Amino acid sequence: MKNLPNLITSVRLFAALAIIVLSLTNTLSSPTWFLPLFIAAAVSDMLDGFIARKFDLCTDFGATLDSISDMTLYAAVFVCFANFTPQAMAACSGVFATGLIIQILHWVYSVRKHGCFPAYHSTLSRVVAYAMFFACIYFWTTKSALVLAAMLSFWILCSIEGMLITHVLTGPRSNVSSIPKALRLNS
Numbered sequence: 001m002k003n004l005p006n007l008i009t010s011v012r013l014f015a016a017l018a019i020i021v022l023s024l025t026n027t028l029s030s031p032t033w034f035l036p037l038f039i040a041a042a043v044s045d046m047l048d049g050f051i052a053r054k055f056d057l058c059t060d061f062g063a064t065l066d067s068i069s070d071m072t073l074y075a076a077v078f079v080c081f082a083n084f085t086p087q088a089m090a091a092c093s094g095v096f097a098t099g100l101i102i103q104i105l106h107w108v109y110s111v112r113k114h115g116c117f118p119a120y121h122s123t124l125s126r127v128v129a130y131a132m133f134f135a136c137i138y139f140w141t142t143k144s145a146l147v148l149a150a151m152l153s154f155w156i157l158c159s160i161e162g163m164l165i166t167h168v169l170t171g172p173r174s175n176v177s178s179i180p181k182a183l184r185l186n187s
Contacts, residue, residue, distance in 0.1 A: 005052035006062050008044045013069040015041035019076035023083045034080055035140060041073050042133045049121065063119035063174035070129070071103075074155065077136055081148065091145040095152040102159040109163060114172035120165050121175050128154045 015037045022033055048066060052058045078096070082089045089096065110118040132151050139147040161179065168182040176182050 001055065002057060005048040005057050006059075006065055008048040008051065009062065009065050009069050012041040012044040012048075012073055013065075015044070016069065016073040016076040019073075020079050023076070023080040031080075031084065034084075035137065038073075038077065038136060038140075042136075045070065045073070045129060045133075058175065060119070060174050063121060064117055066121070067117060067119040074132075081139070085139075085143050085148075088139075088143050088145040088148050092149045092152055095149050095156070099152050099156045099159065102156055102163070106159050106163040106166065110166045113166060114169065116172045118162050118166055119174040120162055121177075122158075122161060122165065123177050124161050125158045128158050 019034065019037050019041075022031065022037075026033075045066075048062075052062055078089070106118065110116065132154060135147055135151045138144075139151065164179050165176050165182045168179060168186065169176070170186050173182075173185060176185065
């Protein structure tokens with residue numbers, strides 16, 4: 001039972017890797033495998049944290065694995081979207097590039113300041129994760145560049161929040177719910 005949340009998180013990581021491999025090797029115009037893999041990964045994202053918190057199984061390793069799995073899933077989704085909806089991705093390339101730069105800067109800043117990968121799981125990032133779940137499904141069915149731009153904008157917002165949390169914290173932490181919480185942790 002102790003490792004159950006990490007096993008569930010691993011489902012997301014493997015589903016994300018499968019999406020990447022299938023996206024890069026599949027030539028179908030609209031792959032039928034995307035939604036089942038994406039939904040399995042997203043459900044694992046909802047379950048792992050819930051189980052970890054409910055049964056007091058939260059660990060720093062689990063928080064980091066969860067964050068890495070989340071980022072891998074989002075990367076996989078964007079690889080799939082770039083391969084199968086190139087017009088929408090091209091229309092949002094500036095927003096995507098901005099998000100990628102901010103995300104990388106956040107990772108570098110966290111590693112330089114605290115010596116570890118950031119795994120904050122803030123309230124904002126949880127809300128955005130749920131919204132992005134539905135937005136990904138909606139985008140997949142509509143191919144709307146506006147929906148994709150909104151998803152990318154929320155990603156940027158979460159990355160900026162993460163960078164601010166990193167800036168406020170005086171030491172490495174995981175599962176920091178907000179910037180005000182980070183401020184309280186330092187006092």
